[in-house]
Amino acid sequence: MDxxxxxxxxxxxxxxxxxxDFNSHREFRDAVDRALGSPGxxxxxxxxxxxxxxxxxxxxxxLMLRDKAKSSGKTVCLANAKGSVRQVLDIANFxxxxxxx
Amino acid sequence: MAEYDxxxxxxxxxxxxxxxxxxxxxxxxxxxHRVAGVCTAAEALDHIAQAYPDVLMTDVGLPGxxxxxxxxxxxxxxxxxxxxxxxxxxxxxEATQMRALEAGADAYLCKPASxxxxxxxxxxxxxxxxxxxxxxxxxxxxxxxxSLQEEEQRLARFVMERLINLEALGDPAVSHxxxxxxxxxxxxxxxxxxxxxxxxxxxxxxxxxxLAASLNVLPVTAPFYRMTERGFGIDAIAREINSKVRAxxxxxxxxxxxxxxVNFRERYVTVWNGGNPxxxxxxxxxxxxxxxxxxxxxxxxxxxxxxDGTVDAHVVNPxxxxxxxxxxxxxxEDAAGQALGVDGLGAALNNLPADLRLPRxxxxxxxxxxxxxxxxxxxxxxxALTDTPQPVPAVSSGDSPAAPTASDWRFVLRLGAADxxxxxxxxxxxxxxxxxxxVRPFAGRLFLVLSELFNNALDHGLLRLPSSLKxxxxxxxxxxxxxxxxxxxxxxxxxxxxxxLRQRDGxxxxxxxxxxxxxxxxxxxxxxxxxxxxxxxxxxxxxxxRGIPLLxxxxxxxxxxxxxxxxxxxxxxxxxTS
Numbered sequence: 148m149d150x151x152x153x154x155x156x157x158x159x160x161x162x163x164x165x166x167x168d169f170n171s172h173r174e175f176r177d178a179v180d181r182a183l184g185s186p187g188x189x190x191x192x193x194x195x196x197x198x199x200x201x202x203x204x205x206x207x208x209x210l211m212l213r214d215k216a217k218s219s220g221k222t223v224c225l226a227n228a229k230g231s232v233r234q235v236l237d238i239a240n241f242x243x244x245x246x247x248x
Numbered sequence: 249m250a251e252y253d254x255x256x257x258x259x260x261x262x263x264x265x266x267x268x269x270x271x272x273x274x275x276x277x278x279x280x281h282r283v284a285g286v287c288t289a290a291e292a293l294d295h296i297a298q299a300y301p302d303v304l305m306t307d308v309g310l311p312g313x314x315x316x317x318x319x320x321x322x323x324x325x326x327x328x329x330x331x332x333x334x335x336x337x338x339x340x341x342e343a344t345q346m347r348a349l350e351a352g353a354d355a356y357l358c359k360p361a362s363x364x365x366x367x368x369x370x371x372x373x374x375x376x377x378x379x380x381x382x383x384x385x386x387x388x389x390x391x392x393x394x395s396l397q398e399e400e401q402r403l404a405r406f407v408m409e410r411l412i413n414l415e416a417l418g419d420p421a422v423s424h425x426x427x428x429x430x431x432x433x434x435x436x437x438x439x440x441x442x443x444x445x446x447x448x449x450x451x452x453x454x455x456x457x458x459l460a461a462s463l464n465v466l467p468v469t470a471p472f473y474r475m476t477e478r479g480f481g482i483d484a485i486a487r488e489i490n491s492k493v494r495a496x497x498x499x500x501x502x503x504x505x506x507x508x509x510v511n512f513r514e515r516y517v518t519v520w521n522g523g524n525p526x527x528x529x530x531x532x533x534x535x536x537x538x539x540x541x542x543x544x545x546x547x548x549x550x551x552x553x554x555x556d557g558t559v560d561a562h563v564v565n566p567x568x569x570x571x572x573x574x575x576x577x578x579x580x581e582d583a584a585g586q587a588l589g590v591d592g593l594g595a596a597l598n599n600l601p602a603d604l605r606l607p608r609x610x611x612x613x614x615x616x617x618x619x620x621x622x623x624x625x626x627x628x629x630x631x632a633l634t635d636t637p638q639p640v641p642a643v644s645s646g647d648s649p650a651a652p653t654a655s656d657w658r659f660v661l662r663l664g665a666a667d668x669x670x671x672x673x674x675x676x677x678x679x680x681x682x683x684x685x686x687v688r689p690f691a692g693r694l695f696l697v698l699s700e701l702f703n704n705a706l707d708h709g710l711l712r713l714p715s716s717l718k719x720x721x722x723x724x725x726x727x728x729x730x731x732x733x734x735x736x737x738x739x740x741x742x743x744x745x746x747x748x749l750r751q752r753d754g755x756x757x758x759x760x761x762x763x764x765x766x767x768x769x770x771x772x773x774x775x776x777x778x779x780x781x782x783x784x785x786x787x788x789x790x791x792x793x794r795g796i797p798l799l800x801x802x803x804x805x806x807x808x809x810x811x812x813x814x815x816x817x818x819x820x821x822x823x824x825t826s
Contacts, residue, residue: 169456202456202624203453203455203502203504203624204455204456206455207501207502211500214499231579237543238525238575239504239523239545240523243545
């Protein structure tokens with residue numbers, strides 16, 4: 148999986164591409180630290196538009212992000228989830244935990 | 249001067265020219281090493297057979313076996329270990345150098361060599377040796393780590409197998425299959441029956457896979473078995489496991505779980521599903537009758553106050569089957585990257601009789617994975633909903649049901665509207681009175697009696713649900729939906745249980761149970777009369793008798809009073825002889 152982090156005004160955007168699974172743990176954690184660490188951001192958006200596959204470990208990582216963001220007073224949203232990725236989020240009822248935009 | 253000054257090596261030097269041997273020995277000793285000098289390959293081999301030198305230095309041209317043959321022979325004889333070797337010769341001939349290197353020489357030296365050159369070449373060999381030692385140490389460490397790991401895995405697998413899949417999956421109604429992505433499965437299937445013969449099946453999928461995922465699912469088994477044994481509903485069990493997982497596991501670890509309850513007597517199933525694909529209700533011809541697709545959070549994601557225990561209830565045809573599966577199954581992809589999906593799964597089952605479905609699904613998994621372990625754990629449970637006649641639970645042996653010694657107790661429980669919504673009254677009462685001497689062997693039957701009394705009081709007494717709602721094909725669905733709706737709206741009213749033990753000399757002790765509700769009552773006299781004869785299974789299933797026939801079968805006396813909102817039963821704590 149590839150990650151990139153960009154910041155626009157108060158939103159930090161984590162762009163993911165490829166397979167988001169248990170092998171992506173380190174990359175994702177680094178991206179999360181960068182996104183939460185960038186000054187002045189109040190929201191972190193995780194862009195799943197280029198993610199081909201997402202498994203339950205990835206869901207766990209999103210929960211981790213949500214927890215970390217909450218403790219620093221920031222919000223998290225998920226963007227551009229579609230197809231099977233969207234399905235996995237729906238099955239786990241994640242629409243109730245994260246705004247999905 | 250150099251990094252190896254401190255190290256004194258034992259060097260075996262082979263040279264047939266005594267002058268050269270002398271010079272080399274002198275130089276090496278001057279560099280601080282110990283030297284054994286021999287003139288032939290045969291002598292060198294003898295020496296090596298006694299003790300390995302740190303370094304072997306040999307001339308190429310020797311009488312008999314030459315230096316290069318010597319290297320080859322040493323290599324064969326010393327097997328896996330390595331004696332660093334240095335070849336020296338007067339010739340600068342490239343072919344000879346090549347032969348020497350191919351034979352395993354680590355360095356090459358032209359005679360006559362200066363002491364500095366000798367020192368430098370030995371330096372090369374020493375560095376190689378140091379690397380070799382490091383690699384060997386790492387290998388030893390790895391081997392030790394690996395055997396430790398293997399031992400831990402062996403122990404973990406042993407414990408895991410005990411804790412997870414095995415014993416309780418003997419239920420005749422459940423067939424199952426699990427394929428693991430790694431050595432340990434993060435998927436788990438468990439099945440058990442309540443004292444009232446309601447079958448509970450749990451299919452859980454811990455986040456990730458392998459040992460870590462397997463550890464994740466451990467917190468689910470104990471509450472599942474313990475609470476099922478006590479007769480709690482699957483919503484209460486799901487809530488309890490949710491709290492356990494939340495308390496025990498880190499935030500990124502959770503468990504997708506499907507819990508189903510099969511009520512054979514009333515012919516309906518209830519489903520609670522969080523994070524797994526919804527189960528399928530499959531017709532006898534293999535067609536999908538229903539896809540349960542309410543999705544709660546997986547277990548361990550939200551706190552107790554956000555937990556939603558809503559179950560979906562559905563009346564079933566006893567010849568239908570319920571199919572539970574983890575996402576690993578429907579996420580399997582074909583060569584073109586197309587996932588199987590729920591639709592593909594449904595299509596695969598079409599026209600398949602029940603006994604061929606599991607074999608067909610395992611074939612599909614093998615086809616799509618090409619026989620290698622799947623990317624994610626896959627688990628499937630196939631549950632037969634065939635009606636099994638409900639036996640009156642046997643008096644459990646072990647505990648002797650002999651008359652207890654003078655025991656004198658009274659237990660009263662009153663539940664108001666708020667608690668009726670969130671507590672399972674029957675396991676609560678049973679859990680308490682079981683503690684009294686002589687009661688436990690009758691727990692199965694008492695569960696039935698208490699359940700009937702409680703359901704009557706709540707469903708008909710307080711919620712005022714007419715039994716006639718249950719009539720017709722969709723009856724039970726309508727009844728259960730209406731029950732859920734009315735219970736949610738219940739604001740007042742209460743159910744009160746009073747249990748006490750009566751004991752007369754020479755007689756077995758009798759449990760007196762009374763159950764009253766604050767509802768308006770019902771026409772109990774007519775009910776009793778119609779239930780006077782031994783009930784057929786049909787009568788019970790029609791649900792018209794408010795379970796009264798069943799009460800009459802198990803209890804010694806059933807008496808309604810008031811306006812029909814109070815019932816008293818006597819239950820003898822002794823084996824019935826009929």
